[in-house]
Amino acid sequence: AKESADWVEKHDLSSLRVIGSVGEPINDEAWHWYNDHVGKKKCPIVDTWWQTETGGIMISPLPFITPTKPTYATLPMPGIQPVLMDEKRNEITGNQVDGNLCIRFPWPGIARTIWGDHQRYKETYFTAFPGKYFTGDGALRDEVGYYRITGRVDDxxxxxxxxxxxxxxxxxxxxxxxxxxxxxxxxxxxxxxxxxxxxxxxxxxxxxxxxxxxxxxxxxxxxxxxxxxxxxxxxxxxxxxxxxxxxxxxxxxxxxxxxxxxxxxxxxxxxxxxxxxxxxxxxxx
Structure with a gap:
């Protein structure tokens, strides 16, 4: 969003159908710039949340199915059950809430261990909130259940x-x-x-x-x-x-x-x- 749209406009983007976002959570201004100048307001932005350890995308809109919302990864993929936890290890229910993002149940792509150090694996991902996979990220859940990743909780x-x-x-x-x-x-x-x-x-x-x-x-x-x-x-x-x-x-x-x-x-x-x-x-x- 720092740059003008000139370098985008000189290219033919008419073949684009879907555009994506990974890495750091996308901010509101970057989302709108991406949507307006690259996607031309016709390509859904698939703003994905996942980790190397998860083995695949965990929370993401389905293109042309899930209505997108700026800065939100939206809804979990089929079979994935995210939960928000407070500092006392209690689950936060309802909507319009925020907390520590965990995953309730295992899924096929989950990392199984850390090579040569299984104890570290357990301490890193399953000790903070016993019985749940702790992502290390914070998240908020809006009024309709969409998730927005707010960044690492250690930040x-x-x-x-x-x-x-x-x-x-x-x-x-x-x-x-x-x-x-x-x-x-x-x-x-x-x-x-x-x-x-x-x-x-x-x-x-x-x-x-x-x-x-x-x-x-x-x-x-x-x-x-x-x-x-x-x-x-x-x-x-x-x-x-x-x-x-x-x-x-x-x-x-x-x-x-x-x-x-x-x-x-x-x-x-x-x-x-x-x-x-x-x-x-x-x-x-």
Whole structure:
């Protein structure tokens, strides 16, 4: 959504029937841009949710059957029974609720073990919510039962005693008309425990804007939607985010940059754009 539609319009897309989305949950603006300019409002967006460990798609609209909804993976595939759990390990029933996403019963494609470490397999997927497969993701269920993946539940940052999820903050930032995409991480703070560091990609319309004013405007949007506690301590404008080939943001790299630890970024072989790491590091605020 950062780019104009010019590069799309010069191609003949009349043969497209279905378009898909995988990796990070798609935000509202990207969904509409994709729908309007690539799908021409006639191709259903199959916004899938699944994991390597699940062996296949778990929640997804069926093209031309399931009505789509921006940012929602919609309904589980046949035989899949997702459940939402609270922090006390109780199932959350009803609609218009959110919680930890689990799967109630096994399915054919489920990972059976971790090679050479079955105990780790059990602890990772079946200990947090005994008897259920824990995905590690948070989700919300709307009034008709559609599911929206809200991000990893371990992407929680404790700021002055408040548990703040990165996904809602990123959603707020992306409401700003000059913002194309964002990613939030925490870094140590002497007083608050953790502070918030935002990496923000601007649209073309925002590139020429005064950056200090933009930072204030972004924080005002956050304060209006989530409250002052969620305002960012640091904002760095970047040209791109480090993403894997499947579209997932490699947040551990962003965390290390925010912390000022450039010693070892770990394995970056799966990055689609490894060159962006040095660029972000060199421009750290």
């Amino acid at each position: 929680i940052i404790i700021v002055s005693g408040h548990n703040l999820g990165t996904a809602p903050i990123e959603d707020s930032i992306n409401l700003h008309p000059a913002v194309a995409e964002s990613a939030i991480v925490g870094y140590p703070h002497d007083i608050k425990g953790s502070a918030l560091y935002g990496f923000v990609i601007l649209k073309d319309t925002g590139e020429s804007r005064d950056k200090e004013n933009l930072k204030k405007e972004i924080n005002n949007v956050i304060a209006d939607t989530m409250g002052p506690i969620a305002k960012l301590d640091k904002i760095q404008f970047v040209s791109a985010l480090p993403k894997t080939r499947s579209g997932k943001i490699m947040r551990r790299i962003l965390r290390k940059i925010a912390e000022g630890d450039f010693s070892n970024f770990g394995d970056t072989s799966t990055l689609l754009n490894p060159e962006i790491v040095d660029e972000i590091r060199d421009e750290k605020v």
